[in-house]
Amino acid sequence: xxxxxxxxxxxxxxxxxxxxxxxxxxxxxxxxxxxxxxxxxxxxxxxxxxxxxxxxxxxxxxxxxxxxxxxxxxxxxxxxxxxxxxxxxxxxxxxxxxxxxxxxxxxxxxxxxxx
Amino acid sequence: xxxxxxxxxxxxxxxxxxxxxxxxxxxxxxxxxxxxxxxxxxxxxxxxxxxxxxxxxxxxxxxxxxxxxxxxxxxxxxxxxxxxxxxxxxxxxxxxxxxxxxxxxxxxxxxxxxx
Numbered sequence: 359x360x361x362x363x364x365x366x367x368x369x370x371x372x373x374x375x376x377x378x379x380x381x382x383x384x385x386x387x388x389x390x391x392x393x394x395x396x397x398x399x400x401x402x403x404x405x406x407x408x409x410x411x412x413x414x415x416x417x418x419x420x421x422x423x424x425x426x427x428x429x430x431x432x433x434x435x436x437x438x439x440x441x442x443x444x445x446x447x448x449x450x451x452x453x454x455x456x457x458x459x460x461x462x463x464x465x466x467x468x469x470x471x472x473x
Numbered sequence: 474x475x476x477x478x479x480x481x482x483x484x485x486x487x488x489x490x491x492x493x494x495x496x497x498x499x500x501x502x503x504x505x506x507x508x509x510x511x512x513x514x515x516x517x518x519x520x521x522x523x524x525x526x527x528x529x530x531x532x533x534x535x536x537x538x539x540x541x542x543x544x545x546x547x548x549x550x551x552x553x554x555x556x557x558x559x560x561x562x563x564x565x566x567x568x569x570x571x572x573x574x575x576x577x578x579x580x581x582x583x584x585x586x587x588x
Contacts, residue, residue: 393576393577395576395579401562401581401582401584402579402580402581402582403564403566403579403582405576405577405578405579406576407576408576449516451516460506460518460521460529461506461508461516461518461577463515463516463517464515465515466515
């Protein structure tokens with residue numbers, strides 16, 4: 359069975375603080391894909407990153423960085439120098455390589471950045 | 474690129490009425506997905522299509538729900554008769570079949586309220 363766990367339901371930080379959102383996944387597949395999506399208060403789902411299971415390189419995009427560790431089945435997301443505009447719900451998701459198309463979402467982490 | 478287009482953005486209907494949600498995927502994307510988001514269950518896949526053919530409808534909650542994709546540029550999700558527990562945000566998403574680089578592009582969602 360596929361499962362994505364985001365243990366942090368809510369996180370609050372003050373602007374300019376760094377914050378890490380945790381994601382732990384379960385799958386027996388050897389090929390799979392991991393995603394992060396952002397859902398701002400307006401409600402849309404914004405794609406942030408896709409990572410393939412065979413590529414464990416960490417990725418940095420501006421203030422965002424992702425740490426993928428297969429040994430611990432984790433795909434954590436760090437925002438450096440957080441800003442008020444980062445306030446949103448962030449979802450981690452898993453897609454099985456064998457049946458490309460079905461995303462298994464975690465329950466999301468509500469991030470609030472205070473000025 | 475206009476993105477995935479969903480209509481209506483908001484729908485309020487009375488219990489027992491038929492509701493039809495609409496989705497236009499990105500041109501050239503051959504896979505289309507319907508997701509539902511509720512507080513209780515989070516984001517869950519209802520059904521998805523590849524090349525207009527339904528592949529997995531195991532997430533459709535019951536016979537009151539039906540989905541069609543008559544052509545590559547249009548899909549509908551119908552609820553008949555609607556019930557208050559169907560109140561949720563319904564998202565449509567699309568992706569090129571067997572794409573290995575991108576994330577799933579979601580529409581802005583339809584917020585359905587059944588009273």
